[in-house]
Amino acid sequence: MAELNLKHKELDAWIKEIAGMCKPESVYICDGSQHEYDRFMWEMVESGAAVPLNPEKRPGCYLFRSHPSDVARVENRTFIASKTKEEAGPTNNWIDPDELKTTMKNLYNGCMKGRIMYVIPFSMGPIGSPISKIGVEITDSPYVVVNMRIMTRIGTKVIDELGENGEFVKCLHSVGKPLAPGEKDVSWPCAPSIDQKYISQFPEERMIWSYGSGYGGNALLGKKCFALRIAAVQARDEGWLAEHMLILKLTGPDGNFKYVCGAFPSACGKTNLAMMEPTIPGWKVETVGDDISWMKFGKDGRLYAINPEAGFFGVAPGTSMQSNPNAMKTIQKNTIFTNVGLTDDGDVWWEGIGTPAPDHLIDWEGNDWTPDCGRNAAHPNARFTAPAYQCPVIAPEWEDPAGVPVSAILVGGRRKTTIPLVNGSLNWNHGIFLGSIMGSEITTAAITDNVGQVRRDPFAMLPFMGYHAGDYLQHWLNIGKKSDMSKLPRIYYVNWFRKNAEGKFIWPGYGENSRVLKWIVERISGTGSAVTTPIGNMPGIGDIDISGLDISESDMAELLKVDKEAWLLEIESIKENYKTYGDKLPKELAEELAKLEIALK
Ligand code: GTP
Numbered sequence: 001m002a003e004l005n006l007k008h009k010e011l012d013a014w015i016k017e018i019a020g021m022c023k024p025e026s027v028y029i030c031d032g033s034q035h036e037y038d039r040f041m042w043e044m045v046e047s048g049a050a051v052p053l054n055p056e057k058r059p060g061c062y063l064f065r066s067h068p069s070d071v072a073r074v075e076n077r078t079f080i081a082s083k084t085k086e087e088a089g090p091t092n093n094w095i096d097p098d099e100l101k102t103t104m105k106n107l108y109n110g111c112m113k114g115r116i117m118y119v120i121p122f123s124m125g126p127i128g129s130p131i132s133k134i135g136v137e138i139t140d141s142p143y144v145v146v147n148m149r150i151m152t153r154i155g156t157k158v159i160d161e162l163g164e165n166g167e168f169v170k171c172l173h174s175v176g177k178p179l180a181p182g183e184k185d186v187s188w189p190c191a192p193s194i195d196q197k198y199i200s201q202f203p204e205e206r207m208i209w210s211y212g213s214g215y216g217g218n219a220l221l222g223k224k225c226f227a228l229r230i231a232a233v234q235a236r237d238e239g240w241l242a243e244h245m246l247i248l249k250l251t252g253p254d255g256n257f258k259y260v261c262g263a264f265p266s267a268c269g270k271t272n273l274a275m276m277e278p279t280i281p282g283w284k285v286e287t288v289g290d291d292i293s294w295m296k297f298g299k300d301g302r303l304y305a306i307n308p309e310a311g312f313f314g315v316a317p318g319t320s321m322q323s324n325p326n327a328m329k330t331i332q333k334n335t336i337f338t339n340v341g342l343t344d345d346g347d348v349w350w351e352g353i354g355t356p357a358p359d360h361l362i363d364w365e366g367n368d369w370t371p372d373c374g375r376n377a378a379h380p381n382a383r384f385t386a387p388a389y390q391c392p393v394i395a396p397e398w399e400d401p402a403g404v405p406v407s408a409i410l411v412g413g414r415r416k417t418t419i420p421l422v423n424g425s426l427n428w429n430h431g432i433f434l435g436s437i438m439g440s441e442i443t444t445a446a447i448t449d450n451v452g453q454v455r456r457d458p459f460a461m462l463p464f465m466g467y468h469a470g471d472y473l474q475h476w477l478n479i480g481k482k483s484d485m486s487k488l489p490r491i492y493y494v495n496w497f498r499k500n501a502e503g504k505f506i507w508p509g510y511g512e513n514s515r516v517l518k519w520i521v522e523r524i525s526g527t528g529s530a531v532t533t534p535i536g537n538m539p540g541i542g543d544i545d546i547s548g549l550d551i552s553e554s555d556m557a558e559l560l561k562v563d564k565e566a567w568l569l570e571i572e573s574i575k576e577n578y579k580t581y582g583d584k585l586p587k588e589l590a591e592e593l594a595k596l597e598i599a600l601k
């Protein structure tokens with residue numbers, strides 16, 4: 001450690017402090033080079049943690065299999081350790097920060113024994129952009145290092161950008177599995193039990209401590225922990241927005257284009273929409289981002305969005321040449337796969353990949369798998385990590401440090417009833433109301449009573465708000481108050497997931513969603529028509545272009561119906577949900593709810 005002497009004194013001291021606590025075998029500062037990435041990959045292949053895929057089929061690609069207990073984010077082990085419980089609010093788990101630090105320091109003490117401590121300087125957003133922010137992640141996981149190199153911009157250039165006293169977010173991560181002298185490592189180290197996992201945010205200190213999990217959103221700390229939970233707090237304080245949203249560019253046949261953001265909860269279609277191939281002739285979608293949008297006001301009073309990430313950490317199952325051809329092309333090379341099936345010829349396979357199941361493969365748990373074995377080949381939350389620049393429809397301006405001006409924001413979840421295909425907000429506050437009531441039916445409840453009940457997920461941020469949910473919605477409302485409303489994006493509530501009595505999706509979705517995007521853009525441009533209903537501005541019969549689409553008139557009518565009875569029940573459920581906010585329910589939202597009830601009756 002004597003060799004460590006960074007010119008950024010605070011960073012230097014922090015690295016030394018963490019090394020003193022975690023007691024790694026050595027400390028390594030990542031330079032971010034391809035050579036370094038290749039070396040770590042090779043070491044992980046040697047140790048058995050990574051499987052190189054067939055270079056003729058997937059050049060530069062590797063497969064990892066997680067521990068079966070470490071496959072997704074752990075929301076009940078995620079903590080917002082603000083100074084007071086009140087600041088974290090009713091929707092977050094809170095622990096007193098001093099108490100949490102004491103608990104976690106005990107866990108961190110010696111937790112990196114026998115391992116290398118990697119220091120990853122990273123930038124969220126293009127290096128040097130005024131909208132970007134810098135973090136430094138300390139981790140004992142080389143899997144985290146290689147993933148962070150794809151998902152963010154890492155290395156020496158970030159240290160240079162920091163200079164002697166640049167600001168950075170301190171991100172500490174350990175898999176929580178020290179090695180005794182001579183002990184052989186397992187292929188996916190993590191803490192043995194769920195109650196030893198902690199994903200902790202300290203909002204006032206802009207600091208993240210993660211322990212016990214090696215997986216995605218728990219361990220790649222630039223993503224959910226920083227770019228959403230910590231950034232949401234920074235955004236509130238500084239007057240901007242850090243949101244769980246895709247960003248796309250939509251160009252019409254006349255060459256005019258608009259940028260659209262979309263807030264859909266996890267596994268509700270952001271990556272698919274961001275890369276979609278429109279089915280309507282002459283229309284084109286290009287990708288700016290698929291998961292996170294940071295939006296700040298430009299000098300012209302409009303909201304500009306940047307994608308703070310540099311890669312896609314996307315859901316593999318269901319991704320096929322039919323559903324998302326651009327994702328399939330993106331993950332052809334230089335991609336990390338986690339928890340997918342491995343075919344006998346060294347390629348990947350998953351449920352819904354669009355090719356027949358092979359007679360034999362190795363499943364995500366490392367076992368022999370045959371089509372009749374009754375198990376999934378890939379875990380339902382199996383993921384790919386791929387560089388954004390490999391996406392064939394990446395927008396040329398995706399790294400523009402100024403961001404792109406946003407014309408519309410979509411919100412929506414998975415609702416099999418009630419919520420129509422698309423519904424336009426009447427004004428900013430009404431749009432925030434729609435964002436506050438969005439959500440999905442609970443489909444996988446252990447408690448059967450809950451099945452079919454709606455989990456409201458305001459702006460898809462429920463697991464990612466770094467502070468009180470009521471204050472969060474108030475922040476959205478305040479943005480409207482201090483802006484020129486005519487320049488703000490228009491908000492639309494969409495629902496691709498309506499089902500019929502047989503339980504089948506009524507709307508074909510995917511590329512056909514371009515028909516809805518087209519209507520939205522026509523509305524924004526002032527050319528499209530709509531009908532004002534009690535719930536919002538909706539397309540009338542014939543306003544959505546369904547030429548060439550095989551859908552019955554009665555299905556379209558069902559998708560665009562305002563079901564009064566269902567909405568009255570919905571209102572009761574919203575009232576129940578709004579009680580969560582207590583006296584922090586913004587009065588504007590209570591007013592919108594009251595207006596809706598009157599309009600419906
Ligand atoms: P996160 O990465 O978890 O934030 O998820 P995401 O919002 O990016 O979701 P993604 O695009 O990966 O889609 C998740 C699942 O929804 C996949 O199984 C898709 O096949 C499915 N899906 C996406 N778009 C549609 C759609 O328009 N209709 C239907 N029926 N399913 C869709």
Ligand code: SPV
Binds near residue numbers: 073215216267291313
């Ligand atoms: C999500 O769950 O919304 C994701 C995956 O994007 S993870 O990065 O693991 O949180």
Ligand code: MN
Binds near residue numbers: 244265266267291
């Ligand atoms: Mn996500």
